[in-house]
Amino acid sequence: MIALLSCIVWVVWRFVRDGYLPQPFYYLVNASLMDLYSTAMWAHRDGAYSIWRSLYPPLSFDLLRLITDAKCYVHGDLAGRQCDRAAFGVLVAVFLANVGLVAWSYRLNDPRTAVPRTLAVAAGLPMLYALERGNLLIPCFTVFVLGTGPLVRSRWGRIIALALSVNLKPYLLGVFLPAIARRDWRWLLRFGAIGLAIYIATFLLEGTGTPQQLLSDIGGYRTVHGNALWGNLYYATSYWPLARYMSAHQGFAAAVHPFVSTAFSLAALIVMRLVQLAVAVCMIAAAIRPAGVEPRRFMALFTAMILTTVTNGSSGYVLIFLFFLVFFEPWRGPARIAILVSAYLLCLPVDWVFWPTMHELAQSFLGGREVMVSFGDSVGQILRPGLMLIVQVGLIVLNFEDILAVGRKPVRPVIAPVSVAGGSPTL
Numbered sequence: 001m002i003a004l005l006s007c008i009v010w011v012v013w014r015f016v017r018d019g020y021l022p023q024p025f026y027y028l029v030n031a032s033l034m035d036l037y038s039t040a041m042w043a044h045r046d047g048a049y050s051i052w053r054s055l056y057p058p059l060s061f062d063l064l065r066l067i068t069d070a071k072c073y074v075h076g077d078l079a080g081r082q083c084d085r086a087a088f089g090v091l092v093a094v095f096l097a098n099v100g101l102v103a104w105s106y107r108l109n110d111p112r113t114a115v116p117r118t119l120a121v122a123a124g125l126p127m128l129y130a131l132e133r134g135n136l137l138i139p140c141f142t143v144f145v146l147g148t149g150p151l152v153r154s155r156w157g158r159i160i161a162l163a164l165s166v167n168l169k170p171y172l173l174g175v176f177l178p179a180i181a182r183r184d185w186r187w188l189l190r191f192g193a194i195g196l197a198i199y200i201a202t203f204l205l206e207g208t209g210t211p212q213q214l215l216s217d218i219g220g221y222r223t224v225h226g227n228a229l230w231g232n233l234y235y236a237t238s239y240w241p242l243a244r245y246m247s248a249h250q251g252f253a254a255a256v257h258p259f260v261s262t263a264f265s266l267a268a269l270i271v272m273r274l275v276q277l278a279v280a281v282c283m284i285a286a287a288i289r290p291a292g293v294e295p296r297r298f299m300a301l302f303t304a305m306i307l308t309t310v311t312n313g314s315s316g317y318v319l320i321f322l323f324f325l326v327f328f329e330p331w332r333g334p335a336r337i338a339i340l341v342s343a344y345l346l347c348l349p350v351d352w353v354f355w356p357t358m359h360e361l362a363q364s365f366l367g368g369r370e371v372m373v374s375f376g377d378s379v380g381q382i383l384r385p386g387l388m389l390i391v392q393v394g395l396i397v398l399n400f401e402d403i404l405a406v407g408r409k410p411v412r413p414v415i416a417p418v419s420v421a422g423g424s425p426t427l
């Protein structure tokens with residue numbers, strides 16, 4: 001907690017001195033909050049999927065039409081950012097509400113560790129990064145907390161919350177995996193029906209955003225172009241972007257021997273595949289012994305796998321969903337301690353650039369002036385994926401322990417409420 005607060009003070013000092021947020025915050029200093037305002041602009045005009053190639057399901061645009069002023073976006077999203085300040089005010093209000101929800105959730109779990117864990121989740125790098133971008137991850141996180149935490153006791157309430165989260169961020173669709181592993185077909189049917197009903201209703205309101213359009217746009221997003229290599233590396237949670245960056249001999253990789261780049265890419269490939277294999281084996285074992293599945297921990301396992309093996313783009317703020325889940329773990333045993341320490345380190349908003357690649361004049365929106373920005377290849381870009389692998393391996397170990405413990409001793413739940421089948425926080 002002291003380290004995190006110290007890093008936040010350092011970020012504030014750098015912002016006052018330089019006029020922009022330092023790395024690891026977003027490198028386009030005039031694009032602050034544009035995830036919010038660009039999406040809001042397309043909520044008020046046609047072409048969100050055919051022109052902008054949006055990855056957001058229709059619910060996002062329907063919600064933004066309710067809280068944004070259409071007149072502000074006649075001249076574009078930058079004009080909207082200057083005009084529609086109320087939209088950001090709503091986002092900040094949701095952000096602050098999330099702090100309270102996270103604190104309440106962790107207090108119910110363990111009052112002794114609630115403060116540092118709340119601070120790590122609510123004011124750590126992933127959430128601050130999402131706030132600076134104005135990303136709709138923030139309201140999505142609200143319903144995710146309600147659907148996976150201990151606050152909502154109603155099974156139907158949790159299912160509705162999770163269905164809303166998936167309709168805001170489709171990559172959360174894996175929330176149904178614990179139900180499959182535990183063969184809770186009734187829960188799965190209810191979740192599917194509610195999720196589909198929300199999608200159909202919001203699709204009719206939006207008038208576009210078919211599954212085919214979403215899949216096509218996702219396919220385009222996954223395509224990596226040469227000029228996107230550094231952008232994908234910037235706040236990566238996987239070693240894939242670094243392997244591609246080194247293979248292309250960009251930045252610091254230009255000074256690395258080709259043999260080293262090839263060896264690193266091969267090692268990354270082997271590690272990623274081994275992790276995927278271990279998760280697949282864990283899924284098979286869970287299907288054989290469904291009573292050993294702890295829903296929240298099992299969901300964290302697959303969330304970590306997505307972040308460490310199949311991600312693309314500078315989307316490290318997605319870590320917030322994983323962190324909310326893993327910070328329910330007690331400080332006990334080497335696997336849990338390794339996970340928690342790695343998660344705390346990943347929350348620190350600090351980095352060190354050892355190879356500058358971007359040094360130019362730019363207009364800082366937050367600073368309100370022209371500044372000389374400097375960003376580049378950093379230590380964090382190398383260490384963060386490694387810390388994520390530690391989290392991933394730790395979760396594999398814990399889930400295997402849960403599954404193998406069936407028949408020898410009862411599986412100790414993460415928090416007091418019971419699991420998916422019995423009316424607990426379900427994923």
